[in-house]
Amino acid sequence: MIILYNAALFLLWIGASVAALFNPKAKAFVQGRRGIFKKLDAALRNTTGPLAWFHCASLGEFEQARPVIEGLKKELPHVRILLTFFSPSGYEVRKNYPHAEYIYYLPLDTARNARRFIAITKPTLAIFVKYEFWHHYTRQLKAHNIPTLSISSIFRDDQVYFKSYGGFYRNILRNFSQFFVQNDASVKLLSSIGITQSKRSGDTRFDRVYQIAKQSEEVPLAKAFKADQKVFVAGSCWPEDLEILVPLINDKRMKFILAPHEISETMIASLERSLQVPSIRYSKAAQQTNLDEYAVLIIDNIGLLSRLYRYGEFAYIGGAFGKGLHNILEAACYGVPILFGNRNFEKFQEAVHLINLGGAFDVADYTDLKAKYEMLTIPENFMLACEVTRQYVEDNIGATRKIIDYCSPLLTTSAQPNAYTA
Secondary structure (H helix, E strand, O other): OHHHHHHHHHHHHHHHHHHOOOOHHHHHHHHOOOOHHHHHHHHHOOOOOOEEEEEEOOHHHHHHHHHHHHHHHHHOOOOEEEEEEOOHHHHHHHOOOOOOOEEEEOOOOOHHHHHHHHHHHOOOEEEEEOOOOOHHHHHHHHHOOOOEEEEEEOOOOOOHHHOOOOHHHHHHHOOOOEEEEOOHHHHHHHHHOOOOOEEEOOOHHHHHHHHHHHHOOOOHHHHHHHOOOOEEEEEEEOHHHHHHHHHHHHOOOOEEEEEEOOOOHHHHHHHHHHOOOOEEEHHHHOOOOOOOOOOEEEOOOOOOHHHHHHHOOEEEEOOOOOOOOOOOHHHHOOOOOEEEEOOOOOOOHHHHHHHHHOOEEEEOOHHHHHHHHHHHOOHHHHHHHHHHHHHHHHHHOOHHHHHHHHHHHHHOOOOOOOOOOO
16 A cells, blocks of 8 residues: 555656646645755754644645644744645745744655655654645654644544555554544544544634634724625625525625625626626725715625624625535624535535534525525524524634643653654
8 A cells, every 4th residue: 555655646746747837836836845855954954942843735724723833832932833735825825924933845745755854853743734644754753752643633434544445544543642633523433443542622713713703803994884784795705606696686685795706807897797786896995985875895805804704794605516615614703694505515514513503504596595594584593593603613612722732741841852863
């Protein structure tokens, strides 16, 4: 199996190298790893003290690591943070993240790369986020007695680790010192293959969105647009989502803040043509002294969405008619009913849980969306859904604290200045 694993990584590199000739993302994937060991050696050669290595696949996993990183830096400012990414979509967005001293692409998981990486960085502690399970890196970490954690991980019985032919991958999991998993089912699944070093801590994303909700600043234009009227906030909307949302908007039932997933001129212009009610782009709203005459505020920039849900009485989250549902917790932490498509949400446990509890609703088409929206306008139904989403978030915060409490003794200089031994 190790031969197949190594061959797959080799083919990945060859494929990425060829794709780099015409694909910007593949080009970043390849070029970002060139000369990586020289860069690492120059950056870490003369440093001392404990180092916590966090590895994330991409941007979503970074958001799960972020509250732990910032919590550790606040409580243990002497600890240096090494942050690595597998994907350009994570690295390119967060390469200037201020709470990590060192930010790099992770070299591919070969035996030679893993040995060199660990020898240069000498981490005191390694933390891999969610689904990041690499054979050679975790094997080297275990060989050097470096505590290795998996945080916000989640397991399902259809994964290879729990199949009769999954021995190689089970052994990767056995290299970890501790798992902080999202749910009890994951604890039981790990136990079923003899891995008992796991505990249910929850998902650190709850802590992140809760923190954002508590600390987020007002968005003055959105506040002025809402005024004293009810607003429906629809975020991360793909064309398939807009197909069912636009008829509801055109039904003139309430104001909408609409954030398309793609904000190209072509996409925004097409959306504007489909609307039969007055709309205005966020970029142009500042020029208007009276926003009362507009029914739709179209968000044509990035970085605002998590702060916009606070202005809604209802939320719609896009993506579930396509590749997968986007983050619903950003809306849930404001205690509003949440709607989304019914085709691709089952792997997101928070969506399933909130549906079962009565705080979220999957919809098949416009008719279904309209019916569930009208059901939610009944006061008792609306209040119940709001309470469910608010309570669900509050019941699930705290994972960050549990992880930090575990890590702190390992990162205290007097207790363990460096776990690496040559």
